[in-house]
Amino acid sequence: MSEYVDQIETGESVGLVEKRFFTFGGDEPLELESGRRLGPVTLAYETCGTLNADKTNAILVCHALTGDSHVAGVYSGNDPKPGWWSLMVGPGKPIDTDKYFVICSNVIGGCMGSTGPTSADPATGRPYGASFPVVTIGDMVRAQRRLVDSFGIDTLLAVVGGSVGGMQVLEWSVRYPHRVHAAIPLATTTKHSAQAIAFNEVARQAIMADPKWNRGDYYETGRPEHGLAVARMVGHITYLSDESMRHKFDRRLQDRVELSFDFEADFQVESYLRYQGNKFVDRFDANSFLYLTKAADYFNLENHYGDGSLVAAFSRASCRYLVVSFTSDWLYPTYQSKNMVKAMKKNGLDVSFCEIEAPWGHDAFLLPNKRLSDLLAGFLNKICLHCRIGVHDEI
Amino acid sequence: MRYDLQVIASWIEPGSRVLDLGCRTGSLLAHLADEKAIVGTGIEIDEDAAGRAIAKGLSVIHGDIYEEIEDYPDNAFDYVILSQALMQVLDPETLIREMLRVGRLGIVSFPNFTHYKNRFQMFFTGRAPMSKELPYEWYNTPNIRVIPIIDFRRFCKHLGVPIVKELALSTHHHDEQGKVITFLPNLFATFGVFMLGQAR
Numbered sequence: 001m002s003e004y005v006d007q008i009e010t011g012e013s014v015g016l017v018e019k020r021f022f023t024f025g026g027d028e029p030l031e032l033e034s035g036r037r038l039g040p041v042t043l044a045y046e047t048c049g050t051l052n053a054d055k056t057n058a059i060l061v062c063h064a065l066t067g068d069s070h071v072a073g074v075y076s077g078n079d080p081k082p083g084w085w086s087l088m089v090g091p092g093k094p095i096d097t098d099k100y101f102v103i104c105s106n107v108i109g110g111c112m113g114s115t116g117p118t119s120a121d122p123a124t125g126r127p128y129g130a131s132f133p134v135v136t137i138g139d140m141v142r143a144q145r146r147l148v149d150s151f152g153i154d155t156l157l158a159v160v161g162g163s164v165g166g167m168q169v170l171e172w173s174v175r176y177p178h179r180v181h182a183a184i185p186l187a188t189t190t191k192h193s194a195q196a197i198a199f200n201e202v203a204r205q206a207i208m209a210d211p212k213w214n215r216g217d218y219y220e221t222g223r224p225e226h227g228l229a230v231a232r233m234v235g236h237i238t239y240l241s242d243e244s245m246r247h248k249f250d251r252r253l254q255d256r257v258e259l260s261f262d263f264e265a266d267f268q269v270e271s272y273l274r275y276q277g278n279k280f281v282d283r284f285d286a287n288s289f290l291y292l293t294k295a296a297d298y299f300n301l302e303n304h305y306g307d308g309s310l311v312a313a314f315s316r317a318s319c320r321y322l323v324v325s326f327t328s329d330w331l332y333p334t335y336q337s338k339n340m341v342k343a344m345k346k347n348g349l350d351v352s353f354c355e356i357e358a359p360w361g362h363d364a365f366l367l368p369n370k371r372l373s374d375l376l377a378g379f380l381n382k383i384c385l386h387c388r389i390g391v392h393d394e395i
Numbered sequence: 396m397r398y399d400l401q402v403i404a405s406w407i408e409p410g411s412r413v414l415d416l417g418c419r420t421g422s423l424l425a426h427l428a429d430e431k432a433i434v435g436t437g438i439e440i441d442e443d444a445a446g447r448a449i450a451k452g453l454s455v456i457h458g459d460i461y462e463e464i465e466d467y468p469d470n471a472f473d474y475v476i477l478s479q480a481l482m483q484v485l486d487p488e489t490l491i492r493e494m495l496r497v498g499r500l501g502i503v504s505f506p507n508f509t510h511y512k513n514r515f516q517m518f519f520t521g522r523a524p525m526s527k528e529l530p531y532e533w534y535n536t537p538n539i540r541v542i543p544i545i546d547f548r549r550f551c552k553h554l555g556v557p558i559v560k561e562l563a564l565s566t567h568h569h570d571e572q573g574k575v576i577t578f579l580p581n582l583f584a585t586f587g588v589f590m591l592g593q594a595r
Contacts (some may be wrong), residue, residue: 338458341466342466345456345463345467346466348468348471350434350436350454351456352453352454353455353456354442354445354446354457355442356442371442374450375449375450377450378450378452381452
């Protein structure tokens with residue numbers, strides 16, 4: 001979830017990329033799961049690689065909670081920060097842009113260019129704020145489908161994503177079973193545990209308790225920065241693990257040799273969380289955070305598609321799956337991945353599963369990990385062979 | 396590929412559905428996929444081995460065979476293979492019944508404990524036998540069972556499970572070469588390979 005992890009560019013970069021915008025639903029608004037309608041809808045998206053002549057080599061990468069469309073490459077020659085999954089997406093990398101055409105879009109409800117609470121409500125001309133309709137993971141995926149359609153792509157070679165991006169992957173595979181050859185849900189779940197919802201609720205309350213939140217109407221009066229920073233701090237704790245925090249900070253003091261006996265940030269971990277919170281405020285919108293966490297909390301694949309049965313939900317699916325969890329991920333622990341694997345097996349689906357030993361908590365899918373790279377590269381290669389995609393010939 | 400795996404591979408019908416329990420890095424599954432166009436799945440408890448098998452493009456579940464086999468529907472496979480893992484299985488009776496629930500046929504291979512060299516070692520040295528097939532001391536062995544070929548036959552009888560095919564081999568643990576033993580297999584074979592059918 002913490003896409004802010006500063007990626008170290010390894011290997012060759014996809015080079016310059018450009019954020020583009022796709023708008024639809026001007027005449028016919030998107031019907032949301034809540035029953036409300038949203039339109040027009042804009043999706044910010046980026047692509048890397050080349051779509052082949054048959055349009056069979058497209059991979060949709062879904063970002064996590066507060067991520068964006070900038071999956072790999074840089075915006076300009078002197079841009080210091082490559083996209084959030086540059087480790088994984090690029091020429092010769094596991095999601096090899098010499099072979100695959102990669103699409104990544106910002107989800108609806110987001111604030112990185114796609115329609116969300118910061119967008120102007122066509123009815124009033126002012127930002128939607130809290131009048132923005134509640135969106136679901138299903139709604140996000142339906143919007144992505146419109147983007148995929150706009151390329152004339154019938155079937156995606158793969159849909160890949162971690163965390164809330166993994167929820168979108170699962171949703172794609174069950175909602176549009178005939179449009180996905182392979183699905184790779186990483187460090188994710190088919191529904192939030194009470195614990196995950198609890199952390200999100202604390203984060204939301206932090207925002208809503210900030211007087212500047214003003215019931216979501218703050219775009220002219222000043223943003224609830226403190227509430228959003230606290231919300232991020234809560235979230236950030238859930239992305240790490242006891243071990244990684246002990247390793248990074250232990251009880252070391254920050255810029256001091258003695259305790260202050262006041263409420264300064266004595267400990268490194270306090271200082272780090274404050275820094276992460278403040279950094280987040282610069283790039284993210286508080287209302288978006290409320291909507292996106294709610295979408296993640298509402299996600300419940302078995303209720304939506306299986307009347308409470310995960311086995312019934314996956315009976316709709318037909319793609320191949322690669323499910324990956326990480327040993328120290330306590331936000332979406334391995335048992336949740338095993339549950340989905342179990343339901344896939346009961347349906348006779350072709351599934352591979354690996355629990356990767358990693359000490360860094362939920363964030364592990366964003367960090368350099370040879371095992372994960374090998375799994376993705378090998379699995380995608382097999383899908384490619386199975387679909388007989390001559391990616392090299394046709395580009 | 397190990398000789399016992401070559402024998403197992405020779406028993407598999409092309410195009411069938413195969414589950415390999417304890418598949419390690421998937422060399423049998425890869426061979427069967429290439430040569431016999433099977434649809435295969437493996438289960439492997441070791442992360443490194445499972446990860447390497449998946450990275451080869453095989454379908455493999457990283458997990459414990461007892462837990463993982465439970466999830467498959469009845470008759471999901473044509474063959475369920477347990478090669479050189481029975482010695483480490485806690486409850487062979489349950490596992491073999493599960494194998495024959497999810498699969499039409501089961502294939503089991505194991506080192507023959509009563510090979511004459513083991514018998515000589517015990518007889519002349521008075522110590523627990525160690526061999527290339529069973530290369531552990533009593534205190535560090537992962538093998539919790541010793542399996543003579545004739546006892547395995549009795550075990551199948553006890554389960555009511557018919558032995559469809561059986562071969563006794565003389566080969567070393569990792570050797571690609573070997574030969575079939577027909578004369579006094581319980582004495583001269585290093586490995587037994589059995590194909591099991593549905594219980595009567």
